[in-house]
Amino acid sequence: MPERSHTVSFRPRARLVSVLGEHLISDPAVGLVELVKNAYDADASEVTVELSDLGDPEATSVIVTDNGTGMTLDDLVTKWLSPAMDHKESAKRRGARTAKGRLPIGEKGVGRFAVHHLGRRLRLITRAVDGDELTLDIDWDRFDQSEDYLDGLELSVHQRPPQLFTGDSTGTRLEVTLPRAPWTEKLVRKLHRTLKRLQSPVHEGETDFNVRLCCPEFPDLQDVSPTDILNQAHYEFRALIEPDGRCDFEYVCKHPVLSRRTRTGTETLSTEISVDGAFAECGPFWLNLYVWDRSSNFLQATGTSSRELNAHSGVSLFRDGLRVLPYGEPGDDWLFLDQERVQAPAERIGNNQVIGLVSVDQSSNLQLRDKTNREGLIENQAFQDLRTLLRAAIKLFVTHWRHDRPSKADRRVKSGTSSDLGTARALASEIEKTASNEIKVHRPETAPTHLQETPANDSAPEEKAVSQRQAVKELMDELASVSEAMDEERRRRDVLRQLAATGLAAERVVHEFGRQVGGAMAQMEQLERGPRTGQSTTEALNALGVALRTLRSEFRVLAPYETAGRADRMRTTSMLDAARLAVTLNQHALASSGVHASVTGQDFRARSRPAAVAQILDNLIHNASHWAAIGPSPERRVEVVLRPASSQIVVADSGPGVHPEMHDQLFDPFTTLKVEGTGLGLFISAQLADSLGCDLRLAYEDERPEGTSGAAMVLQFPIERDNGENGSR
Structure with missing residues (x-):
């Protein structure tokens, strides 16, 4: 039998209206808002929503009336009765505006499904300019229950002399009865809130569109004017x-x-x-x-x-x-x-x-x-x-x-534990001196006679001195105990800082890890499915090799963080090695952003924890590469400058710089202008610097590397005199 072809087409059943009405409109309040927006598209300046007899579902009516352009018979047949008609979307693409200068809000041609969702009966009355009134009655139950095709259910449009839109008036009125769900107070309140917020209170464009809500059973909800x-x-x-x-x-x-x-x-x-x-x-x-x-x-x-x-x-x-x-x-x-x-x-x-x-x-x-x-x-x-x-x-x-804001977070405050304990010890020493001199000053010869007399129940001066010394000893012991506890707390904080820094670094690895593992798994599946010989196998193995080498490179970012969770001991560290390592760790981010990084200046050594220094510089360079990539300068660069004479490392970039309003809060937690930033990087880095006895801050103007215009950060180490042991200083 020879091959033959047949011409066929989709023929939607009438119940499609019911299916779409249920799924396209979430509730009656949303449906009514859609009808209000249709009035806007019809160039109406006023639209009124009336709810009446809400206590009796059989008598409840929802009426939406606008004074827009109305519809001709052709509009009614070819647009309103043609679901998914794209005349509004086409108008937007052409830039065609209405007489009031509006672009249509709607574009899907599904407004009539909102009417279906509101109730089971509809009477539509409309009139266009210089035309007769048109009326259309729809019993939606016919569509819900019929097995006929959508175009098989005929509707009747009646044409009559104007009765509602008389004189020169035009517009459309939709009268919906037999609601599908009762209009509860909660639903009316939602409608009120939605209509009240429908128009932007600061919109500077079209303003001649007013919405009224008439609901006699809830008079306090009838005002839908925008909020003040x-x-x-x-x-x-x-x-x-x-x-x-x-x-x-x-x-x-x-x-x-x-x-x-x-x-x-x-x-x-x-x-x-x-x-x-x-x-x-x-x-x-x-x-x-x-x-x-x-x-x-x-x-x-x-x-x-x-x-x-x-x-x-x-x-x-x-x-x-x-x-x-x-x-x-x-x-x-x-x-x-x-x-x-x-x-x-x-x-x-x-x-x-x-x-x-x-x-x-x-x-x-x-x-x-x-x-x-x-x-x-x-x-x-x-x-x-x-x-x-x-x-x-x-x-x-x-x-x-x-x-x-009055409740803003406290500014970054450095620990004052040592100075506070020193002050307390000095105070205790003064108390002890006072106790030692108690005998000498207890009865000065120059004192008035009535002050030289000691009450019978008063302790002897020697006994008072011993008592005060004992109190001082107890105070000193307690201070020593407090100092020991604070030292332990300081060690705990150092570990937490390292853990936090590790978390930030790990977050940077996750994205690339997922991407490379996904690619590797795809190649593995290809090898498992197909023959293990030939060109395809070679290509799959090469792809696996690239993915694994990339992962190995990415995980180098975490290498300086391997001491996290335990205290890294203080030791003399090469700052040049730390700076080069930090640049290497950011090589992928720098390359992908087209940013050139350089390390200049002479090496110097300082007592520090190597992992902490690497973490600080890693974060500074990572930030600098981000801002250099979006800065105004066509030459994207990051400079790391070592300055032995002042024991400084400066990290500068060619980005947009730090806004003056940000200077005082730059190191506060959760301060960031990055869209997905946590605002913790500089805060944790500053905390790590503090634990090393260093200072992390914005560079002063005379500290900026020559020719840089973006942000410049200074990691300042304590300046120590050369005692002959540090040959590189």
Whole structure:
């Protein structure tokens, strides 16, 4: 029999409407918001949502009325009754705007499924300019129960003289009855909150779009005008963020117990996006942050209601002034604020203390597209880039916030144990001297007669002196015990510092480890499946060899950390060896970023723990390579300079440098402008330096290597006079 072909096509069943309605719309509140957005796309300036007879499901009605352009018969048939019609998406691609200058918000053509989700009966009334009114009645039960094909269920559209939209008025009215779920108070409150937050309170574009909610059974929920709580914020941050990472910002501190201060500037946000001139796939956008300290007295001082703050908190995303759900909803941590705050509660802001407004212009962000279920945006590269830039901008805000807030973490304080014990011992010595002189000064001859008389119950001077000496001895013994305990605590802290540094280094290995192991496993599977001879086997073995050699090289990063968990003894160490080792450990990061590193100057030796010195320099060079890669200088470089005369090692880079506002908090824990940074690297390095008796700090201007413009860090060792034993000094 000869081969034949047949022409076939998809024919959806009528119940597809029911299936899609159930799965594309999560609840009635979301469905109503979709209908409101459709009114916006129809160029409406007003849309009213009416809920009535909520106590009786048989009588409950939901009505959405707008004064938009309405629909002609052709619009109704070819657009509204054609699911997935892409006329809105096509309009956006062409840049075609409405008479009011709007780009459509919708793009999937699924709004009619929101109507299905709301109730089992629908009456649609619409009128376009200079046209008759059209009415359409739909019994959705016919679609739910029928086995017919979708195009087999005919509907009737009636044309009549205007009765609802009379005169020159146009618009669309959707009357939904027989709700599929009861309208509880909780659901009405969710709708109220969603409509109240639907429009950005700071949107500077389209403003002639007003939403009204009419619900006589809950009169206190009818006001859906945007909140005015923003003026009560303790801190404000406004920024315009470009695809190349450039951030023009203004920060304002308005805390009730602090003097008002404002900072403005331009920063290049630290992200991988801006490396090698790469731009984000999202377009420019605006970020507004309004942040509160949630202490009750601070909230009261600005007249902020905790309940209202709870209702509006979170970081919301707005597109052309209208909100995209679910970003900013309770429990939605799309920027990982709460996740990071759990790790450092006092050093991060959480969703419950911030009202964030991310404003996106559709015309420059066409890659930010809705998911079909209208619950957020497709998480493509444009969305990932948007989130990365947002997280970097929020970290920029946090650096200023931590600097100003009344409850900011204490500045790095060096241990004062030795000096405190010395002071206590000196005080004890003074007490002993006083006791020894007690007999001499107890009855001075020049004292008045009434003071020379000793009460009968008073101890003899000699006995008092012995008693005081005994007290001094007990105090000295206790001080010695305390000193011993503090020495042990210091040793424990040193071990913990080394463990923390090891963890940071290990984190850098994990990514490459996973990638190489995955490739090696793939080659192993190929060898196991196929014949073990021929060219393919040779290639697989070569690939395995490359993966194993790469892993061996990567794990060299952890070599200086092998003493972690036990105290590394102090000994004379070559600083040149330590610097070269640190550069070698960062060879992969330097090469991948196109950064050249050099070690210059004369070697010198100092008493230290070799592992600790390597850890400090490793972290400094790793940081420097990151910032050199995104700095303004086309010549990416890191310089390590040894200075024997001043017992210094200087690590400098060609990056953007350290912002003056960061100088005082650079070594505080959790301070970072890296998107995925922990803010612990410099803190741990400074702690390690302190345990060596060294100082880690920013370089003074006259200490910077010549020709460098970025950050410069100094590891300062104690300066000791040459006693003839240190031949290299």
